[in-house]
Amino acid sequence: MNVLAALRHRRLQRRLATPRLLRAFADAYPEASFVEIGSNDGVQHDHLRPFILSRGWRGVMVEPQPHVFARLERNYAGVAGVALENAAIADRDGTIPFYYPAPPEDDEWEALPDWYDGIGSLSREAVLSHAAHIPDLERRVVRVEVRSLTYASLCRAHGLDRVDLLLLDTEGHDWEILRTIDLHERPPRLLVYEHFHLPPAERRACRAHVESLGYETMEEGFDTLCLCTPTTDSLTRTWRRLRPAVAGVSAHDLTA
Numbered sequence: 001m002n003v004l005a006a007l008r009h010r011r012l013q014r015r016l017a018t019p020r021l022l023r024a025f026a027d028a029y030p031e032a033s034f035v036e037i038g039s040n041d042g043v044q045h046d047h048l049r050p051f052i053l054s055r056g057w058r059g060v061m062v063e064p065q066p067h068v069f070a071r072l073e074r075n076y077a078g079v080a081g082v083a084l085e086n087a088a089i090a091d092r093d094g095t096i097p098f099y100y101p102a103p104p105e106d107d108e109w110e111a112l113p114d115w116y117d118g119i120g121s122l123s124r125e126a127v128l129s130h131a132a133h134i135p136d137l138e139r140r141v142v143r144v145e146v147r148s149l150t151y152a153s154l155c156r157a158h159g160l161d162r163v164d165l166l167l168l169d170t171e172g173h174d175w176e177i178l179r180t181i182d183l184h185e186r187p188p189r190l191l192v193y194e195h196f197h198l199p200p201a202e203r204r205a206c207r208a209h210v211e212s213l214g215y216e217t218m219e220e221g222f223d224t225l226c227l228c229t230p231t232t233d234s235l236t237r238t239w240r241r242l243r244p245a246v247a248g249v250s251a252h253d254l255t256a
Helices: 003-015 017-028 049-054 066-075 106-111 124-128 151-157 174-178 200-212 234-241 251-255
Strands: 033-037 058-062 082-085 094-101 141-149 165-168 190-194 215-220 223-228
Touching (some): 017 223, 165 174, 174 190
Parallel strands (some): 033 058, 058 082
Antiparallel strands (some): 190 223
């Protein structure tokens, strides 16, 4: 990255609504209860790590891929208040097929994108949608049966009677998960989900669903930010001032 590109990148980072909203949320909820579904290794492209490590947050991080979960365990070893689940969130407890690119050989990493092991999904098609960037992806895809939990079972197992922040990054399964969650019973103050892999109809349905539950929404990049605004507190005031630095985009937009 040249100097000019680096400067533009830093300027964009300062303008992004997502980190600004998360900082305001962390100030309003210094001891937040959170659930992160699709945590990967808890470091790579993770919005929550700085706040988990610096605040008194308590929560659960969920990651289905066994080898990635092992890295998550190493990265959060000794972090108080954080529980880890090697499972997928689905509409039933039990097991469910999961697809991901097999771990590459050590000498292959340089030729692969840095998000290579962040594209595991309950949908094989969602994994293969990245084939333009990884030409031999189809031969690399592994299918395994992983443990599955409903969101309600996850919360019950970890004693989460209240969830302040729910973040989903599940490579195309976000709407399927959200539609199984009783947000009337457990309405997180802040909800963030990835819309990038959702087909247009599901993207619209998902946003309409959360808005019908009283959330205000904003798309930025790959994600949709949703805030419950029952009172005009400092977090709501910050939210009302925010504007997305980049438009919401989906895989469909890039291929249409």
